[in-house]
Amino acid sequence: MSVTRAELKDIQSLLTKKGRREQHRFLAEGVRLLEEAIRHRVRPELVLYAVHGTSDRGKELIDLFARDKVRIEEISAKQLEQVSDTETPQGLVGMFRLPPHDLTELSTAGLRRYLLCENISDPGNLGTLFRSALAFGFEAVLTAGQSAEPFSPKVVRASAGTVFGVRHGVDTIDSVISYAKRQQIAIVATGRTGAMTLRELRKTIGKRPVMLAIGSEADGISPLLQRAATYIVRIDHEPEVESLNAAVAGSILMKEIYSSWTEDKK
Amino acid sequence: MSVTRAELKDIQSLLTKKGRREQHRFLAEGVRLLEEAIRHRVRPELVLYAVHGTSDRGKELIDLFARDKVRIEEISAKQLEQVSDTETPQGLVGMFRLPPHDLTELSTAGLRRYLLCENISDPGNLGTLFRSALAFGFEAVLTAGQSAEPFSPKVVRASAGTVFGVRHGVDTIDSVISYAKRQQIAIVATGRTGAMTLRELRKTIGKRPVMLAIGSEADGISPLLQRAATYIVRIDHEPEVESLNAAVAGSILMKEIYSSWTEDKK
Numbered sequence: 001m002s003v004t005r006a007e008l009k010d011i012q013s014l015l016t017k018k019g020r021r022e023q024h025r026f027l028a029e030g031v032r033l034l035e036e037a038i039r040h041r042v043r044p045e046l047v048l049y050a051v052h053g054t055s056d057r058g059k060e061l062i063d064l065f066a067r068d069k070v071r072i073e074e075i076s077a078k079q080l081e082q083v084s085d086t087e088t089p090q091g092l093v094g095m096f097r098l099p100p101h102d103l104t105e106l107s108t109a110g111l112r113r114y115l116l117c118e119n120i121s122d123p124g125n126l127g128t129l130f131r132s133a134l135a136f137g138f139e140a141v142l143t144a145g146q147s148a149e150p151f152s153p154k155v156v157r158a159s160a161g162t163v164f165g166v167r168h169g170v171d172t173i174d175s176v177i178s179y180a181k182r183q184q185i186a187i188v189a190t191g192r193t194g195a196m197t198l199r200e201l202r203k204t205i206g207k208r209p210v211m212l213a214i215g216s217e218a219d220g221i222s223p224l225l226q227r228a229a230t231y232i233v234r235i236d237h238e239p240e241v242e243s244l245n246a247a248v249a250g251s252i253l254m255k256e257i258y259s260s261w262t263e264d265k266k
Numbered sequence: 267m268s269v270t271r272a273e274l275k276d277i278q279s280l281l282t283k284k285g286r287r288e289q290h291r292f293l294a295e296g297v298r299l300l301e302e303a304i305r306h307r308v309r310p311e312l313v314l315y316a317v318h319g320t321s322d323r324g325k326e327l328i329d330l331f332a333r334d335k336v337r338i339e340e341i342s343a344k345q346l347e348q349v350s351d352t353e354t355p356q357g358l359v360g361m362f363r364l365p366p367h368d369l370t371e372l373s374t375a376g377l378r379r380y381l382l383c384e385n386i387s388d389p390g391n392l393g394t395l396f397r398s399a400l401a402f403g404f405e406a407v408l409t410a411g412q413s414a415e416p417f418s419p420k421v422v423r424a425s426a427g428t429v430f431g432v433r434h435g436v437d438t439i440d441s442v443i444s445y446a447k448r449q450q451i452a453i454v455a456t457g458r459t460g461a462m463t464l465r466e467l468r469k470t471i472g473k474r475p476v477m478l479a480i481g482s483e484a485d486g487i488s489p490l491l492q493r494a495a496t497y498i499v500r501i502d503h504e505p506e507v508e509s510l511n512a513a514v515a516g517s518i519l520m521k522e523i524y525s526s527w528t529e530d531k532k
Contacts, residue, residue, distance in 0.1 A: 124390055135510055160507075162506075237401035238403050244397065244401055248517040251514040252518055255503075258503070
């Protein structure tokens with residue numbers, strides 16, 4: 001068996017939003033990201049590789065996939081370039097099914113910590129937030145508004161493959177707020193004039209289920225979400241800087257909430 | 267007066283590392299970054315603008331520079347594209363002199379908090395670290411090893427203009443370590459197997475002058491720097507993630523050190 005031209009064209013179109021939406025699939029490129037897929041037990045439907053571009057670590061990985069009966073196809077270096085998003089293709093690309101992203105599916109999972117990304121349009125920031133979410137025990141990342149798409153090549157890369165390990169939901173802000181209320185999850189939002197410091201938040205939040213909401217750097221979270229928030233928290237910093245990077249602010253807050261869950265506090 | 271062709275060519279070459287090094291100048295583009303320059307009282311040598319691409323906010327800014335006797339030149343939209351690093355040029359570009367970056371100049375300034383970036387090669391991460399440094403009261407950012415260049419267009423952009431507000435030094439790791447020892451500055455480095463938690467660090471560090479060292483995500487800080495470190499600290503997180511993003515890790519640590527300086531602790 002080999003990859004047909006039509007098939008390759010379909011795979012190439014997964015580099016676009018339209019293609020991913022139509023085919024319900026996405027791509028992850030390079031040894032590092034495919035290793036993360038294995039670590040999180042996410043199985044590709046297909047792995048493409050170019051013999052001359054593949055490192056020893058890449059070859060081991062291909063053997064591993066082969067033992068797992070994943071379909072593997074060799075293609076030319078030129079074909080690999082066509083399905084690659086990077087300037088220097090990394091020898092192999094995996095094709096995966098998009099995971100489910102309905103909030104209703106999440107509701108039955110008994111999750112305790114959610115990150116809500118509202119209008120996080122920068123793929124680097126969204127990917128970094130996925131990475132910190134997995135690091136700090138946040139079980140699901142929800143995206144709403146004008147957020148980047150979690151399975152675009154840039155986000156997958158910036159996430160260092162952690163998109164494979166975190167659940168994802170996407171919906172309107174209204175639906176997400178209703179979901180939180182229904183599930184009795186406290187919404188923690190950031191605001192420059194937030195009444196609560198990080199310290200106070202840690203004391204108050206205890207081990208309640210939380211949804212941490214991060215908004216865009218330019219506008220913060222929307223008025224709708226501000227009104228729905230159970231707590232508004234601020235990260236104190238010097239006035240010389242208008243705001244922190246969104247991924248940094250989100251990560252600092254996730255770390256605080258994580259600490260309040262894991263540390264024995266007196 | 268107008269901009270000559272040769273001059274424009276020189277300015278265009280400031281988009282390259284070679285050009286910046288030869289001319290000791292750099293560029294910052296767009297209203298937002300130029301507003302930050304004003305906020306930090308850094309005066310451009312020249313501002314170029316294209317009438318049709320400039321917003322009202324941009325025009326106000328040009329008036330402000332004019333009152334400050336900055337040289338201002340109108341160029342065509344096409345010429346603006348040539349000196350722009352972005353896909354959609356933002357109407358105006360400022361040219362600035364590179365600030366001094368010798369450690370010896372820093373030594374007389376009585377600084378208390380330094381961030382040392384070793385091999386932070388991603389411009390987005392380096393820019394974000396500058397931003398968090400200014401936010402959390404770090405007075406100087408030092409770069410060493412294979413770090414990105416702080417005044418490249420990408421770093422300036424990712425810093426949200428905070429490069430105008432933080433001192434910068436660049437030198438070899440050896441020199442930076444000698445500098446810290448000479449100045450009796452405690453070096454705090456991150457390590458996965460670091461003996462100290464953030465909490466312990468906060469208690470230990472008190473208000474001593476510190477240099478926080480951040481290394482590359484792939485390799486961490488160099489053995490040389492590890493040996494020189496006064497404290498090695500870890501950020502606890504779930505084992506599902508190998509490491510945090512370098513800018514996130516650095517920002518979390520800066521925030522902790524900032525808190526230990528600013529909060530009244532019992």
